[in-house]
Structure formats: C-alpha cells, structure tokens
Amino acid sequence: MNLNEYRRRPTCEVRIGSTTIGGDRPVAVQSMTNTDTNDTEASTAQILAIARAGAPIVRLTAQGRREGENLAAIARRVREEGCRAALVADIHFVPEVAAVAARYVDKVRINPGNYRNDHGEFEALVEQCRARGVALRIGVNHGSLSKRIFDRYGDTPEGMVASAMEFLGICRDRNFDQVVVSMKSSNTRVMVAAYRLLAEAMEREGMRYPIHLGVTEAGNGLEGRVKSAVGIGALLADGIGDTIRVSLTEAPENEVPVAQLLVSHFAARPGRFEVLHPERYSPTRYRRRTAVQVPVVRGERADGFRTIEARSDNPTAELRAAILSLDRADEPVIVSRRYDCPSLEELAVRAAADLGVLFLDGLADGILLDAPGHTDAELREVELMILQAARVRFSRTEYIACPSCGRTLYDIEATLAAIKARTSHLRNLRIGVMGCIVNGPGEMADADYGYVGAAPGRITLYKGREVIVRNIPQEEALDRLVELIRANGDWTDPE
Ligand code: SF4
Numbered sequence: 088m089n090l091n092e093y094r095r096r097p098t099c100e101v102r103i104g105s106t107t108i109g110g111d112r113p114v115a116v117q118s119m120t121n122t123d124t125n126d127t128e129a130s131t132a133q134i135l136a137i138a139r140a141g142a143p144i145v146r147l148t149a150q151g152r153r154e155g156e157n158l159a160a161i162a163r164r165v166r167e168e169g170c171r172a173a174l175v176a177d178i179h180f181v182p183e184v185a186a187v188a189a190r191y192v193d194k195v196r197i198n199p200g201n202y203r204n205d206h207g208e209f210e211a212l213v214e215q216c217r218a219r220g221v222a223l224r225i226g227v228n229h230g231s232l233s234k235r236i237f238d239r240y241g242d243t244p245e246g247m248v249a250s251a252m253e254f255l256g257i258c259r260d261r262n263f264d265q266v267v268v269s270m271k272s273s274n275t276r277v278m279v280a281a282y283r284l285l286a287e288a289m290e291r292e293g294m295r296y297p298i299h300l301g302v303t304e305a306g307n308g309l310e311g312r313v314k315s316a317v318g319i320g321a322l323l324a325d326g327i328g329d330t331i332r333v334s335l336t337e338a339p340e341n342e343v344p345v346a347q348l349l350v351s352h353f354a355a356r357p358g359r360f361e362v363l364h365p366e367r368y369s370p371t372r373y374r375r376r377t378a379v380q381v382p383v384v385r386g387e388r389a390d391g392f393r394t395i396e397a398r399s400d401n402p403t404a405e406l407r408a409a410i411l412s413l414d415r416a417d418e419p420v421i422v423s424r425r426y427d428c429p430s431l432e433e434l435a436v437r438a439a440a441d442l443g444v445l446f447l448d449g450l451a452d453g454i455l456l457d458a459p460g461h462t463d464a465e466l467r468e469v470e471l472m473i474l475q476a477a478r479v480r481f482s483r484t485e486y487i488a489c490p491s492c493g494r495t496l497y498d499i500e501a502t503l504a505a506i507k508a509r510t511s512h513l514r515n516l517r518i519g520v521m522g523c524i525v526n527g528p529g530e531m532a533d534a535d536y537g538y539v540g541a542a543p544g545r546i547t548l549y550k551g552r553e554v555i556v557r558n559i560p561q562e563e564a565l566d567r568l569v570e571l572i573r574a575n576g577d578w579t580d581p582e
Contacts, residue, residue: 094326095326096286096298096325096326096327097295098110098295098296098297098298098329099264099295099296099297100112100297101222101264101265101266101267101296101297102220102222102265103144103173103175103193103194103222104171104172104173104174104193104194105143105171105172105173105193106143106144106172106173108267108297108329108330109267109295109296109297109329112329113350113354114323114328114329114330114331114350114353114354115143115144115329115330115331116141116142116143116144116330116331116332116343116346116347116350117142117143117144117145117146117175117299117330117331117332117346118137118140118142118144118145118146118332118339118340118342118343118346119145119146119147119148119177119332119334119339119490119492120133120134120137120145120146120147120148120339120492120493121133121339121490121491121492121493121495122147122493123493124147124148124149124150124154124157124158124161124493125153125154125157125493127157127160127161127164128164130147130161130493131161131164131165131168133339134147134161134165134170134172134174135165135168135170136338136339136340137172137339137340137343138170138172139340140340140343140344141343141344141347142172142342142343142346143172143173144172144173144175144194144330145172145173145174145175146174146175146176146177146196146332147161147174147175147176147177147492147493148176148177148179148492148493148494149176149177149178149184149187149188149493150179150180150181150184150493150494150525151181151184152181152183152184152187154184154493155176155178155184155187155188155191156187158174158176158187158188158191158192159190159191161174162174162191162192173193173194174191174192174193174194175192175193175194175195175196175224176188176189176191176192176194176195176196177196177226177492178195178196178197178198178201179198179201179231179525179526180198180201180525180526181201182197182201182202182208182209182212183208185197185212186211186212186215189212189215189216189219189221190219192221193221193222194221194222194223194224194267195212195216195221195222195223195224196223196224196226196269197209197212197223197224197225197226197254198226198227198228198231199225199227199233199250199251199253199254200227200228200231200232200233200236200250201231201233202233202254204235206257209254209257210257210261213257213258213261213263214261216263216265217263217265220265221265222265222266222267223258223263223265223266223267224266224267224268224269224299225251225254225255225258225266225267225268225269226268226269226271226299227247227250227251227268227269227270227271227281228271228272228303228526228529228530229242229244229247229270229271229272229273229274229277229278229281229303229530229532230242230272230528230529230530230531230532231526231529231530232246232247232250233250236249236250242532243277244270244277244280244281244284245284247270247272247277247281247285248270248281248284248285248288251268251270251285252285252288252289252292255268255289255292255294255296256292258296259292259294264296266296267296267297267298267299267329267330268285268289268296268297268298268299269298269299269300269301270282270285271301271302271303272302272303272532273302273303273304273305273487273530273531273532273533274478274532274533275302275314275317275318275321275443275447275476275477275478276447276477276478278302278318279318279321279322279444279447282298282300282322282327282328283322283325283327285298286298286325286327297329297330298322298327298328298329298330299328299329299330299331299332300318300319300322300323300327300328300330300331300332301315301318301319301331301332301333301334302314302315302317302318302319302333302334303334303489303490303530304334304487304488304489304490304519304521304530304531305318305333305334305335305336305488305490306335306336306485306486306487306488306503307335307336307337307486307488307500307503309431309432309435309468309469309472310472310475310476310483310486311334311335311336311337311488312333312335312345312432312435312436312439313435313436313439313443313469313472313473313476314439314472314476315333315334315335315345315349316333316345316349316435316436316437316439316440316443316476317439317440317443317444317447317473317476317477318443318476319331319333319349319440320349320352320353320403320439320440320441320443320444321440321443321444321447323349323352323353323440324353324403324404324440324441324444331346331349331350332346333345333346333349334489334490335490336488336489336490336491336499336500336503336520337490337500339490342490345432345436348433348436348437349436349440352436352437352440353440355400374449375449375452375479376410376416376417376449376450376452377417377418377419377420377452378417378419379419379452379453381479381480382446382451382452382453382454382474382479382480383421383452383453383454384453384454384455384467384470384471384474385455385456385463385466385467385470386463386467387453389419389421389453391418391419392419392420392421392452392453393413393418393419393420393421394420394421394422394423394453394455395409395410395420395421395422395423396423396424396425396457397422397423397424397441402424402441402442403441403442403444403445406422406424406442406445406450406451407445407448407450410422410445410450410451411450419452419453420450420451420452420453421451421452421453421454421455422442422445422451422453422454422455423454423455423456423457424438424441424442424456424457425457425458426438426456426457426458427458427459428458429460431461431465431469434456434458434461434469435469435472435473438456438469438473439469439472439473439476442454442473443473443476443477444477446473446474446477446479447477447478447479454470454473454474455470456469456470471483481514481515482514483511483514484507484510484511484512484513484514484516484517484518485516485517485518486503486506486507486517486518486519486520487517487518487519487520487521487530487531487533487534488503488519488520488521489520489521489522489523489526489527489530491522492522494522494523494525494526495522495523495540496522496523496540496541496542496543496544496545497522497540497543497544497546497561499520499522502520502538502561502565503520505565506518506520506538506565506568509565509569510568510569510572512579512581512582513572513577513578513579514579516535516536516572516577517533517534517535517536518534518535518536518537518538518568519531519534519536519537519538519539519549520537520538521537521538521539521540522540523539523540524539524540524541524542524547527539527540528549528552531549532552534549534551535550535551535577536548536549536550536551536568536571536572536577537549537550538564538565538568541557541558542558544560544561545558545559545560545561546558546559546560546561546564547559548564548567548568548571550571550575555571556571
C-alpha cells in the first residue's frame with residue numbers, strides 16, 4: 088500500500104450562509120446551542136460564544152412553529168452583533184416547521200423518519216430552499232426511522248441508508264444539489280457501518296453530496312471525547328466526512344476544540360484512506376479476526392500476541408496493512424503507537440482516532456500506548472476507554488447522554504454528574520440520560536436503562552425500550568433508577 092497518497096471522498100460544494108463545505112474545502116467544525124430557541128438573547132449569546140470558539144456553523148433546535156418563527160429574531164440579533172456564523176435549524180418530528188425555519192436560516196436539517204409517504208411536503212421544502220439559497224441536511228438517526236423503513240429493514244445501518252437514499256434521490260430528481268447527509272448513532276459500530284454503506288451507495292448512484300459526521304449522545308469528559316474520536320476518526324481515516332460535530336454533554340463551545348483537533352489530526356496526515364473491509368460493515372455480520380474475545384491493555388498477560396508499532400504519519404493505514412499481511416492470519420496483534428502530547432485529552436483523542444477503528448473492524452486484539460509524561464494508570468484508562476468506545480471490551484458503565492438542546496427539560500450536566508456518582512462502578516451497563524421524551528427514547532436505542540425528561544421537573548424511567556415509571560418528580564428519579572437497576576439484578580455495591 089502506498090501510504091503517501093491522500094484521497095478524500097470527492098464531493099460537491101454546498102454553501103451554508105458564509106461557509107462552504109465539501110469539494111476541496113477543509114472539514115468544517117460545527118456545534119449546537121442548548122438554549123431555549125424562544126429566548127432570543129440567550130440563544131444569540133451562545134451562538135456568539137460558539138462562533139468565538141471557532142465553529143463557523145451553529146445549529147439550533149426548532150421543535151415547533153413558535154421556535155421556528157423566533158429564528159428570525161435570533162438571526163437578526165446575531166448579524167447585529169457582527170457574527171457571520173452560518174445558522175442551521177434542526178427540525179424533528181414536526182416537518183411543517185422546516186418551511187417556517189427555511190425563511191430565516193442558512194440550512195435546515197430534517198429527519199426523513201418524520202415524513203409521511205407521499206413526499207409532497209419534502210418536495211415543496213426543496214423548492215423553497217432552492218428559491219432562497221438554503222442548504223438542506225438529510226439527517227438520519229438510528230432509533231428514529233420511519234415505520235415503513237423499520238418494518239422492512241429493522242433499526243439497522245441498512246435501514247438508515249435506505250432512508251437517506253430515498254430522500255437524496257428526490258433531491259437529485261429535482262436537480263437540487265445543496266444537500267448534506269448524516270447517519271448518526273450513539274453506537275459507534277452502527278454509526279461507522281451506516282456511513283460506510285452510505286458512501287458506497289452514493290458512489291454507486293454517482294452522488295457527490297457532502298457528509299456530516301457525528302456520534303450522538305457521546306456523554307462528557309474524556310470518555311465522551313474518546314467515543315466521538317473513535318467514530319469520527321474511523322470515517323475521516325477512510326476519507327469520509329466534510330463537516331463534523333463532536334456532541335458532548337457540556338457547554339457547546341467545549342465541543343469546538345475537540346472537533347478542531349480531529350480535523351487538524353487528519354488534515355496533517357498523508358496516506359491513502361480506503362474502505363477495505365466491506366464484509367465487516369454490518370454489526371449483524373461483525374466478526375473478529377482471531378479467537379481473542381477480550382482485547383488486552385497494558386499490564387495484562389498476552390502470551391502469543393505480536394506487537395506491531397506504527398511509525399509512519401498514517402498509523403491507521405500502516406497497522407491495517409501490517410495486520411492484513413501477517414503470515415498467520417489469525418495471529419493476535421497488539422497495536423502500539425507513540426504520542427508526544429503533554430495533554431492527556433489530546434493524546435486520548437489522537438489515539439482513539441487512529442486506533443479505535445482497528446477494533447471496530449475486528450482486526451486488533453490489544454492496545455499499547457507509548458506516551459512519555461503520562462503514568463501507566465492514565466494510559467491504561469485511555470486504552471480501556473478506546474476499547475469500550477469501539478464496543479469490544481466493557482469495563483465501566485456507559486452513559487448515552489444527550490448533548491442537550493432547546494428541548495432539554497432539566498439541568499443535564501448536573502444530573503449526569505449525579506447519576507455517574509451513584510452508578511459508575513457498575514460494569515457492562517448502558518444508561519441513557521436524555522433531555523426530552525421527544526427524541527430521547529429513540530436515540531438511546533441501545534441503553535439498558537433510561538432516564539428521560541418527560542416534562543419540566545418530571546422524569547420517565549425505562550428498562551430497555553419499555554417505560555417502567557412515568558412522570559415522576561425529578562427529586563425521586565435517581566433513587567428510583569437505582570431501585571430499578573437493583574430489582575433487575577444488575578446492581579452491585581461499590582467496592
Ligand atoms: S434528546 Fe437531548 S439533544 Fe436530543 S432533542 Fe431531546 S433534549 Fe435535545
């Protein structure tokens with residue numbers, strides 16, 4: 088393999104207000120407000136903060152007609168402040184609001200899962216966007232496919248791709264090319280499989296629409312950053328992606344430097360980025376290359392494993408090629424890479440972006456980071472986080488926490504911290520912490536338990552996809568969640 092030939096997936100350019108993405112443009116960073124879209128001053132202040140942090144594209148939720156109409160006031164205030172950031176309306180569940188929002192913003196994101204079968208409403212939106220020079224995003228989410236698609240494909244990457252291709256086909260038939268597409272999931276394996284399949288499906292159809300990457304509900308702190316870097320990095324390493332959002336359950340401006348780090352990490356990397364493993368795309372067909380069931384981290388016994396250290400500027404392609412050319416195809420491999428980063432966060436993001444995909448693809452069996460200035464304990468934690476984010480080894484509770492937006496019904500950062508304090512010692516559990524009942528249940532599709540905002544000050548608790556208690560006061564909700572986990576035999580006391 089020639090490691091010095093860089094090739095990003097070719098795309099057409101899409102103009103989003105003052106920003107253009109796709110083509111030869113650098114990958115653009117974006118973020119999303121979590122203020123109430125009816126609150127013009129708070130939303131304006133947050134857009135300015137996100138733009139100051141360096142994101143040229145900012146999205147706001149518009150859950151109803153009132154919020155859609157208030158985008159006019161927000162756009163006016165943002166421009167009065169001299170900010171030229173492109174504004175995007177996020178429409179979910181009420182597709183009619185897209186037509187309202189498209190009068191005021193630079194781009195509208197719709198979820199094809201929300202449209203009825205006749206497509207007339209979407210076609211009218213396409214024409215409205217064309218007339219005003221507004222871009223569109225076909226934003227498919229795992230967990231919110233239409234019933235028709237779900238009945239045929241289930242909640243699968245293939246279903247996500249079918250949903251997107253149907254709406255992209257309408258845009259193409261109408262000769263509208265200002266379209267971006269996304270395939271988000273909180274499950275990195277589903278997300279990576281869906282985007283790779285989408286890139287292939289578009290290639291077959293000769294479609295060159297730019298792709299927006301993101302892992303939804305990644306959580307917060309180092310774990311949230313590592314999870315995003317594993318999913319987004321896997322795709323950037325394949326040459327897929329024209330704009331990215333790192334979703335964190337933190338202040339939205341915190342997302343920007345992480346996304347910028349990912350963009351610069353891959354922009355600086357030479358190498359040929361190709362999708363080489365079509366047989367590994369689907370989570371339902373996932374298989375590991377060796378008999379190793381639990382990949383190892385530093386300090387663990389690994390008899391008979393070969394360690395391969397990446398030395399080039401394109402570690403992902405180098406390690407992938409080395410593993411695939413082993414004499415013994417099932418020889419277990421520990422992948423290793425040196426990082427000279429004084430910041431643990433930067434090291435974690437870079438390592439997750441380089442190495443996570445080798446686990447997602449079932450190729451590697453162990454990880455060994457070499458990073459002077461960091462302790463063995465710190466590096467072991469990062470190694471375990473990468474394996475967990477790639478879903479090959481679960482060593483801690485996983486929180487599928489939404490980044491919050493204008494729909495959020497409670498203080499999600501403080502609540503997530505409180506839930507973590509009580510439950511982080513539990514292993515092999517996934518807990519969804521979602522701000523609203525509208526999107527939350529669908530987007531935490533993989534969670535074992537769910538804590539979801541039902542109304543202001545009210546929480547609904549889930550076991551899997553089943554509602555267990557509805558609308559309880561938030562003050563009781565954490566204790567009731569612990570009771571629920573205990574009643575189902577998933578509780579262990581902290582050591
Ligand atoms: S789940 Fe969270 S981020 Fe998604 S719409 Fe609801 S509050 Fe907003």
